[in-house]
Amino acid sequence: DTGVSQNPRHKITKRGQNVTFRCDPISEHNRLYWYRQTLGQGPEFLTYFQNEAQLEKSRLLSDRFSAERPKGSFSTLEIQRTEQGDSAMYLCASSPSTGGTEAFFGQGTRLTVV
Amino acid sequence: KQEVTQIPAALSVPEGENLVLNCSFTDSAIYNLQWFRQDPGKGLTSLLLIQSSQREQTSGRLNASLDKSSGRSTLYIAASQPGDSATYLCAGVYYGQNFVFGPGTRLSVLP
Numbered sequence: 656d657t658g659v660s661q662n663p664r665h666k667i668t669k670r671g672q673n674v675t676f677r678c679d680p681i682s683e684h685n686r687l688y689w690y691r692q693t694l695g696q697g698p699e700f701l702t703y704f705q706n707e708a709q710l711e712k713s714r715l716l717s718d719r720f721s722a723e724r725p726k727g728s729f730s731t732l733e734i735q736r737t738e739q740g741d742s743a744m745y746l747c748a749s750s751p752s753t754g755g756t757e758a759f760f761g762q763g764t765r766l767t768v769v
Numbered sequence: 770k771q772e773v774t775q776i777p778a779a780l781s782v783p784e785g786e787n788l789v790l791n792c793s794f795t796d797s798a799i800y801n802l803q804w805f806r807q808d809p810g811k812g813l814t815s816l817l818l819i820q821s822s823q824r825e826q827t828s829g830r831l832n833a834s835l836d837k838s839s840g841r842s843t844l845y846i847a848a849s850q851p852g853d854s855a856t857y858l859c860a861g862v863y864y865g866q867n868f869v870f871g872p873g874t875r876l877s878v879l880p
Contacts, residue, residue, distance in 0.1 A: 661812075688868070697773070697858055697870030698813070711867065746812060748868075758803065758868060760813035 659761035661747050667767045668737055675733045676764045680749030687730050688758065689722055690746040691715065698746055704730060737768045771796040773861050775871035783879050786849050790874045792842040792859035801862035802835050802842050806855045807873070813858065817844070849878045 660679040668674050680687050685706050690698035701720070702712045706727035716722075719737075724730040734741055744765050750758040776791045792802070801820050805813040817826045817833040819842065825834040832845040842859055856875045860868040 659812075690868075690870075695872070697860075697872045698868075700867050700869070703867070748813075757815055757818045758862075759815060760805070762812040765810070 659747055659749055659759050661745075661761035661764050663764060664762060665765045665767075667769060670739060670768055671736055673733065673735045674737060674766065675731050676745055676747075676766075678730045678732070678747030678761060680729070680747070681751075681759055684749035684751050684759075685727065686750045686752070686758075687724055688748040688750075689730070689732050690748065692744040692746055692763070693742075701732075734766075737766075739768045742766055742768045771861065771863060771869045773859060773869050773871035775857075775859060775874050777874060778872070779875040779877075781877040781879060782849055784849060784851060786878075787845070787847050788849055788876075790844040790846070790857050790859075790876070792844070792871055794840050794842075794861045794869070796861070796863065797837050797840055798863065799835075799837060799861045800864050802833075803860050803862060803868070804831075804833050804842075804844050805858045805860065807858060808855050816857075846876075849876075851878050851880045854878050 662677045688703040689701040692698040700713050704724040719735045722732045744763045746763045748758045748760040750756045772795045774793045803818045804816040819826050819835040830847040835842045856873040858873045860870045
């Protein structure tokens with residue numbers, strides 16, 4: 656197992672375009688998280704899944720953001736009508752089960768909106 | 770509101786020094802506390818996880834402690850090396866499995 660994988664690593668897009676990121680968690684990890692990190696700040700929670708169910712969404716996740724995890728495997732995060740304020744590192748993490756377990760993060764997708 | 774703070778924001782030390790990074794959290798109903806390392810432009814690497822029933826965890830030159838009553842955790846790095854230079858983040862894990870991160874401590878170890 657090579658850990659949590661995120662693609663693409665970098666994305667440059669024009670304002671107003673839609674972008675989609677993919678996260679492949681560690682095999683058999685049933686929890687998957689999305690975070691956003693801006694320069695000099697700690698990651699901020701966006702949403703998480705228990706298997707295919709999206710259990711919690713932050714108020715940071717506006718209507719332009721949508722996340723899915725079909726069949727409880729990989730996950731996608733889509734941003735519609737991107738804005739310059741969406742420029743950030745988008746991090747995905749997974750953990751094996753409820754309670755007391757360690758989360759493992761991917762290398763992130765760096766989004767730049769120009 | 771659950772908040773996590775980290776002191777200092779930045780730290781520069783000569784190689785070989787022992788150092789302590791501090792993390793404070795406002796909500797003592799913490800489930801776990803996890804320390805991470807982040808290199809510039811990279812993702813987060815897990816260092817240590819302390820469960821609420823534990824008081825400390827050790828891995829190599831790293832030792833992390835957790836005091837729920839005072840709302841504090843510390844990360845102790847022994848015999849620091851230039852390769853330890855990175856940003857260190859702590860995250861409180863609450864019952865909903867939502868990680869609340871501090872802003873990080875940026876560490877530079879000078880050769």
